[in-house]
Amino acid sequence: MGLFLVLGGRGVYGNCSTTGCFYVAADDPDTPLPQKEGGVNGDTVQFYIGGVLLGGSTVFQNGNITQLNLTATGNLTYVLTVGSSGNGSVTIPGEGNWTYAAGGNVSLAAVADTGFHFGNWTGDVATVADVNAAETTVTMNGNYTVTANFAAGPAPTPTQSTRHLPGSLQLPGQTFDVTVTFTAPADNFNAIGATDNVPAGWTVQGNITWCTPNADVENVVGDQVQYAWFGPYSSGQTFTTVYQVTVPSGASLPSYTFNGQIGYKIGNGSTVFETIAGNSTVYIQLPATPTPTPTPTPTPTPLPTPSPTPMATPYVPPGGGGGGGLPPTPTPTPTPVVTATPKPTLAPTVAPTPTVAPTPTVGPTSTLTVAPTATPTPAPEGKKTNIGVIIGPIIAVIVIGLVAYWFLKKRKASQTPKGGSTA
Secondary structure, three states, X not given: OOEEEEEOOEEEOOEEOXXXXXXXXXXOOOOOOOOXXXXXXXXXXXXXXXXXXXXXXXXXXXXXXXXXXXXXXXXXXXXXXXXXXXXXXXXXXXXXXXXXXXXXXXXXXXXXXXXXXXXXXXXXXOOEOOOOOOEEEEEOOOOEEEEEEEEEOOOOOOOOOEEEOOOOOEXXXXXXXXXXXXXXXXXXXXXXXXXXXXXXXXXXXXXXXXXEOOOOEEEEEOOEEEEXXXXXXXXXXXXXXXXXEEOOOXXXXXXXXXXXXXXXXXXXXXXXXXXXXXXXXXXXXXXXXXXXXXXXXXXXXXXXOOOOOOOOOOOOOOOOOOOOOOOOOOOOOOOOOOOOOOOOOOOOOOOOOOOOOOOOOOOOOOOOOOOOOOOOOOOOOOOOOOHHHHHHXXXXXXXXXXXXXXXXXXXXXXXXXOOOOOO
16 A cells, blocks of 8 residues: 655655655746645645554655654544535535545535535645535545535636647648637636647647737646736636647657646636647648569479379289288389391201222221311390201211211221231
């Protein structure tokens, strides 16, 4: 639960430093009234935790450090005292004393008598949600007394404040005027402040001479421009405020919004705040995004359709059936054999049987001359062999052998003497 403080009758949050000290910012005297963002010397500082008022308070002194012992015990309750200044009454919760739990929210409602109108709530109004509304709430962070005030006559009409923005598209880097107009709703129109907030990061410029009537105060704080007039002004007085803004060169959104309010008093009454109506959006013309040139998709070259490989006829073992074993190896398609023209068969040449001369009685041994046998030509490799080529030479050799055997036997017989052996 956070530590809450009430500073000079106004609820604000303080800050914790790195040393563990709780400190409160001082008010900036240059800020136009009625705004007040910090402490002023003499303000009473009270502390609350979760809506419970702590035992201990101090008086604000700019630059001083005060050590406090803060304590809170038990379930605390507070008393709300409600009353009116006459010409009207408080209907919720009613006038009188009322007890509520610490930190609770209590509804308030006031009704004016005929011929009067509600003015504001005064007293311990630090935690009153809207002091200018007849129906509002108060947060019970302590014992409070609040009073409803009423004024004669009808309620003042609003100032009818209106913001005017350019209707055309604005370009990044472009500067344009923003105008806010409003009208004094009653006499003694005074303490007037016009505050307008521009989009974050935009450049804003103001000048008191750009306003009608000329503003008494001009101030630019960050993205906010402020004008103020002290007054008083008569009912019906028209006000025109003008300031300039520049669209950032890096603007990336198609539209941006403005918001602000008018604050004023009627006589010595409390400050009334109204939201500036009218245009609130300005549209930006963003640079067109170039369309990238599409890269042409190359047409794929069709691949040739492969010819189907002929399937080999599966081998079927003789007799069929059986099953089991490895599948038969497909018989490859035989390569056609080119048949060569056969050469003519050469018949072996057989030498003629030699004529045997008469064997002389005595003489040298005659020599038998045998004609050479013709060598058969072998058949080309891979071709069919002719059986005649092989058998012919064999027969020739047998014949020659028989002739030689006969010749030798006859010669031996002719050399042996008849009637006995040779001595």
